[in-house]
Amino acid sequence: MKLYLYKQKKAFVYCLVCLLCFGFKVTAQLKVGDPGVRFNNSKYDSRYPQMKEWQKAGVRGGIPFLKDVKVVKTLTNGANSDAINSAINDASKQSGLVAVLLKNGTYTINKRIVMKSNVSLIGESRGNVKCIIKMNNGDAFSFYKVRKSGIYTLTIEGSWGKPKYNWNYSLDANDELKNNDNISVKFNRSEDCWLDKVTILNSARDPVRVPSNHITLRDLKVDGAHKKAGGAQGYFFIQGAYNLITGCEVTHLRHISLQGGNVEYNVVYDNDFRQEVSFHSGDKGNNLIENNRITLPFDMPNSKADTPNAAYNNSKEPNYYAIMGPWSSQHTNSEKPNFIFKNNCLEQNHNNARPWSNPNLLYKGPKEVKPANPATNFPALSASLTPKGGTLYPIILSENSGGSNACNREVTVSVLEDAYLQQASKYNTSELRVEGTKRVSYLQFKIPANAAAITSAKLQLTVSTDNGNGRIDVLKGKSNSWTEDNLSATNKPLPGSTLGTLTTTYKKGETYNWDLTGVQPGETITLVVKQASGNDVSFWSKEGIKPPKLELKINCNNAATNSILSSKTVEATTTVIVYPNPAQEYITVSGLTVGKHIVLYDFLGNVLLKKVAKYTSETLITSGLKAGKYIIGIEGEKGVQFIKK
Incomplete structure (x- = not known):
């Protein structure tokens, strides 16, 4: 499908919008690191037996779903380390996987938080639960000799403000907190533990240190460290084996480092790094770096950089490359080679060089210590040695929707937008509230189009x-021209026909179902949730612990539809990716085919920008766009939706 055929533009955008909603919002696919993920053995390449070992990386059995973790203690705004540790200790006396819930608010970390086996911390929402570190030494969050323990959906932030220097310039001044060696999170001699959807900002020394095995670090946002001088400062530090790093965004540190004699069979997969990845010294090898976007910003030091606030010294100035081996004669080389495959590397600090980015070639290294040319220290193998299945990590992500292989399928549909109005005020929080006519909640879903009929629907x-308690009705909204960002008293959908109703007592932590009628395949539907009688209730929103969902039973009465719906797995493959998303001044589109057309649309189908891809990764300036949602269309490829903040 060619996007520059303007006569087809409107129809194309409509289909693309449907595709985006279905592909990115509706399917309840498992994520890398979830329970139940499988690997495609047909893509196994016997020349690379390490593939079997890489499949073992991360938490064995996967990071537990929140629905499988029981909250047994709840803390509120203002609690400190003593209160958190006391709650963790109390929770550890109960059986099963349990958790301490931190409600939205600010928490003072003035002593080490000691995690316990089978106990997790869960923030009510990632951006609104802030754990502020106010201690100078030790580990703020310590996993020591524990199993099945983790932290979900919160922010950990140093109390010292933003670092003065973004990068390491080999200056003494890069040690900005002389008497502070605090590490934000440390996993020490632990197994099967995790961080999931955690933000770590303005660390003192290291944001994360992992001298442990089978740890999963997923969907982290890590930015800044105050100590980036010598002596292993400012590291995103992997020191063990069989660890999985996926979905993370990391920048403004000294190194992302895999270092030491225990480091092997780690998997670094599908991350967005604005920071180099280093095999710093003495790892065992056989680590995998695949399907990542690694960008070194323009201001990151290189051999020709001017050192801020100091005289330039070519012999001392750091020289960063996207993937690095040992760069000092004091370091030792990897015992065995490491594997670099299908990454998109952009070195803006080296005239936009793109090393190790050919998706058809496998790279191995490092081949030597302190190479004369670091850009060649991970040489490409011949094309004949490219993995036969096109990947060294052939993960399969199954839809977590239940059902069988019969034609009557069950499909879980995730909510696209949700918020509530309290009279004229809009609230887009982790909760949805209903209270008579005072508080009304609004939810929007995109129903799958590939079904002949929907035999049942449950909200x-x-x-x-x-x-x-009381009666709560679910009505069909008469319009969909709203989002959770712009919902107001003037654009709120007017309620139409009643789709379902439920009268009962609503208890905290319990899930309730509304049987709905009249839900149609392919429609975008707004549900208006109102309380007709009784006492007010609050439910989790999509930002909360247990988001709303629609459970559909779909009847597929033709062969084509049956074929689509019976295929319940998708393989994780390199595809077109837009980042950062949401965007502000620019976006980078990676995974492109050189020569293909890129077209930027708004949701009305208007063409705002068109260009031909000269590289596999292109940067588009978005500073002139209004805040809102947009579509990047790629000739012959699936499109991608992004948000301009």
């Missing part, structure tokens, strides 16, 4: 923090 809502 599932889970009570969050406020019990209630």
Whole structure:
């Protein structure tokens, strides 16, 4: 399909919008690191037996779903380390996987938080639970000799403000906190533990240090460290084996480092790094770096850089490359080679060089210590040695929707937008509230189009923090021209026909179902949730612990539809990716085919930009766009939706 055929533009955008909603919002696919992920053995390449070992990386059995973790303690705004440790200790006395819930607010970390086996910390929402570190030494969050323990959905932030220097310039001044060696999170001699959807900002020394095995670090946002001088400062530090790093965004540190004699069979997969990846010294080898976007910003030091606030010294100035081996004669080389495959590397600090980015070649290294040319220290193998299945990590992500292989399928549909109005005020939080006509909640879903009929539909809502009772109705909204960002008293969907109703007592933590009628395949539907009688209730929103969802039973009465719906797995493959998303001043589109057309659309189908891809990764300036949602269309490829903040 060619996007520059303007007569087809409107129809194309409509289909693309449907595709985006279905592909990115509706399917309840498992994520890398989830329970239940499998690997495609047909893509096994016997020349690379390490593939079997890489499949073991991360938490064995996967990071537990939140629905499988029981919250047994709840803390509120203002609690400190003593209160958190006391709650963790109390929780550890209960059986099964349990958790301490931190409600939205600010928490003072003035002593080490000691994690316990089978106990997790869960933030009510990632951006609104802030754990502020106010201690100078030790580990703020310590996993020591524990198993099945993790942290979900919160922010950990140093109390010292943003670092003065973004990067290491080999200056003494890069040690900005002389008497502070605090590490934000440390996994020490632990196994099967995790961080999931955690933000770590303005660390003192290291944001994360992992001298452990089978740890999963997933969907982290890591930015800044105050100590980036010598002596292993400012590291995103992997020191063990069989660890999985996926979905993370990391920048403004000294190194992302895999270093030491225990480091092997780690998998670094599908991350967005604005920071180099280093095999710093003495790792065992057989680590995998695949399907990552690694960008070194323009201001990152290189051999021709001017050192800020100091005289330039060519013999001392750091020289960063996207992937590095040992760069000092004091370091030792990897015992065995490491594997670099299908990454998109962009070195803006080296005249936009793109080393190790050919998707058809496998790179191995490092081949030597302190190479004369670091850009060649991970040489490419011949094309005949490219993995036969096109990947060294052939993960399969199954849709977590239940059902069988019969033609009557069950499909889980995730909510696209949700918020509530309290009279004229909009609230887009981790909760949805209903209270007579005072508080009304609005949810939007995209129903799969590839079904002949929907035989049943259930709306599932889970009570969050406020019990209630009475009758709650679900009505069909008369419009979909709203989002959770712009919902107001003037554009709110007017309620139409009643689709379902439920009268009961609503208890915290319990999930309730509304049987809905009249849901049609392919439609975007707004559900208006109103309380007709009784005491007010709060439910988790999509930002909360147990988001709303629709459970559909789909009847596929033709062969084509049956074929589509019976295929319940998708393989994780390199595809077109847009980052950062949301964007502000620019976006980078990677995974492109040189020569293909790139077209930027708004949701009305208007062409805002068109260009031909000269490289496999292109940067588009978005500073002139209004805040909103946009579509990047690629000739012959699936399109990608992004948000301009």
